[in-house]
Amino acid sequence: MIISKVGIFMKYDEFKREMEKEGTGDSMSVGAGLTGEIILYGSLVMVMFLLSRVFSEVLLAIVGISIIGIGISTMPLIFKFKEENSNQMNIQLFWISIFVGVLSVALYLAK
Amino acid sequence: MVKKMDNFLPLIVVFPLIMSIIFSYIYKSKIVRILTFLMALILVVLPFFGTYGTYFFGDHAIALGSTSLTSGIAYVLNPAKNVMVFTLMLIGSLILISATGEKKLNGIFTSLMLMGLASVSAIIMAEDIFNLYVFYEIATITQAGLVIASGTENAYKAAFRYLLIGTMAGSLLLLGIALLLSATGTLNIEDMRNFLANNSATPAIYGGLLMLIIGLGYGGGLPPFHTIKADMYSRARPFVASMLQTYSKFVLIALMIVILKLFGGLPYFNITRGVLIALSIGGMVFGTVMALLQNDYKKLLAYHTISQGGYVAAGLAIGTPLGIVAGIFHGINHAIYKSALFLGAHIVSKAKSSNMAKLGGLLPFMPFVAFMILCAKLATIGIPPLNGFQSKLLLIDAAMKANIPELAIIMILVSIGTFVYMMKAFYLIFLKPCSEEQIEEYKNIKISKYSVFSLAILTVLCILLGIYPDIVVDRIYPFAKDIGINWALNK
């Protein structure tokens, strides 16, 4: 309880409030938002499993999944995610430029 | 000298091009409507003009002398490609039929539609990588034009943004093709494949592969290009958006096939396969999560398109014969049920708006349409006996056989998300109780018969392919066996 006042844990209280701010606070939309949250975290866990299996690193899985676990209990990822996927040209261009950089590293350096 | 004409394959591309010139010239004339309808009928029979095999333009077949390379431009038609071209033309035809019900139909729109159909079918059939690029560019400009056709400010913005990024991605793709040409000395895909298999990789070849993947991401709407594509789909008129998503789905399949064909069996492809699988997972998850957050029906459908594009890419990226079959089959199914959904959105948006909060209680006014939309929704979720079920089953099977159960679990998770937002949309549009004055408004709705006809045909196809998937799968399988390689993740 004390910790929640400090504001590290239990950010999910604000989930509904955050959605109401955007005019989508009805129970259906909140449910859909939470489903999105779970899908996002669930796929992160799965990707972590896959990566640890590909690179044969058990430690990667353990550390990664712990980080994801801490993440899911503290902060909703979905609002940040929505912002990054928004329709602003600068964010789109940012991700495209990061994409070309990462792709060239993946294809050239990590072969 | 005069030989018998036995192969009319070029007509699949050239006939729509000729008609598009004529349509753009007479765009204000009154006969445009009837001509469009006739054209829609012709499009359905057009894919059967070609005979299977390789077609050499200008009779420039395999060169004589020391080299055994193809000297000109070659197109290949096989049962798999024929099914894809037929699906494309059928959807194009149905969209044109529903466009004849529009009040402001004009020749420019029909002309752009035909150009897009011609260019995407050329992309599917082309065995020549530069020819593929040329038609890829035409398809890009056509899509921007089709978005601009709706004439709103947001449509202009979305189309310009799409073209702007397209300039970047298109020129990078061209650079990649140039690098591949310099490194292999040929543009023909089959020859290039032989060269790559028999020679060691050079940096230029890596560069070519890199640029091909960037072009693929842009053409197919994979992340990070997904926001631009989704914006475009949601800004276009819904029935136009159904055509746009069909175009990009087939561009995605065609480019994926090119990459697999050129590099699929090579030792250095493993990391690329990882990148492609990562991109497809990104497409699936990002599309679904964004769709869950939308209130606008058109935007929801737009992001849904992205997530299903991720499924198609995942199947093809796995690269086993089963994966390729599943990917192509899911692409075809997706093109069908997604066109149905967008046509449904077109009919619904006639009622009031596409904002789901303002709609509701439409079921008594269009029960038949609601039923067909429900069918399409169930198909996309993957409920038997509809076509989406068959292809998703194949996809998950392919992921399991390649020993990547994580991918299968992500697919199922994403399907659950799809279920949530599709049912949410259905409830909000058709079932939610609505006020008296809204009911009065609904009484004035005029549903275009043409759109309902197109929707009905697509629904029938959904059910037909769900019960008899072999109609398509049997045709794709030999092709997939040819380009796919058997592998499994052994760790």
Place this chain on the structure above:
Amino acid sequence: MGVLSSNREIAVSLSFILFGSVIFYSIYSIDVVEGINALYTSTYIIPNYVTAVLFDWRGFDTLGECFILINSVLVAGMVFGKGLFNRGFLKELYRDKKTCEDMDLGFTPIIKVLAIPMSIVLMLLGIVVILGGHITPGGGFQGGSLIAAAYVLAIISFGIRKCPINFSHKFLETLESFGALTFLILGLLGMAISGYYLFNVGEIYGMNPFPSPLSIAQNGSLNVGIIPYLNMAVGLKVLAGLSTITTLLISERIIFKNIKD
């Protein structure tokens, strides 16, 4: 926000450095394989290799490139209000403007006097380049662009109303459609004669489609087939397409005409 955006700038610059070095590395280490070019440079179709590749070996690509231009012109027309489903946005933008005036850039008489002879010379040069495309460097694209450039020069110096060289919009559209259709139908002619689209027809019932004097042929065959006609079609299309885009960009009259009905 400031920290975030500067972090992002660093990330973007890093990724561009990586991407740029990869492109540079790829291009730097190109080891050109001759491949099919050995055939292109040894087989003598017509005296000009570039045109031979463009219109004979890879004629269908050229057709596609023409269609990129046609498509761009079509879409540019749409941006200015042609054939939209809904003109509300454009009408709102141009609601307050009652008349359209052409821009007068205020050029001095010297420019006006020089522009017309120069553009006439340029046009003639363009025609020569198009007609000699099969034997000299040049061809439809280059010649068409020359003519369009001459037209642009004339209408920039005089304004579209007072310009002595004045093509109407409809005329340009007709020219463009005619050029494109000619290309497509010449391709069909090849199909009718040999069974292959865009076959370079050498003879039609014993007749040479483009008889040329003996002195042109240096060491190749006399028969250039239908390449000159393809060049003309492409030239017409390119000149009309580029000029159409210019007329669209230079006056608001097109928009007024489009949003009126």
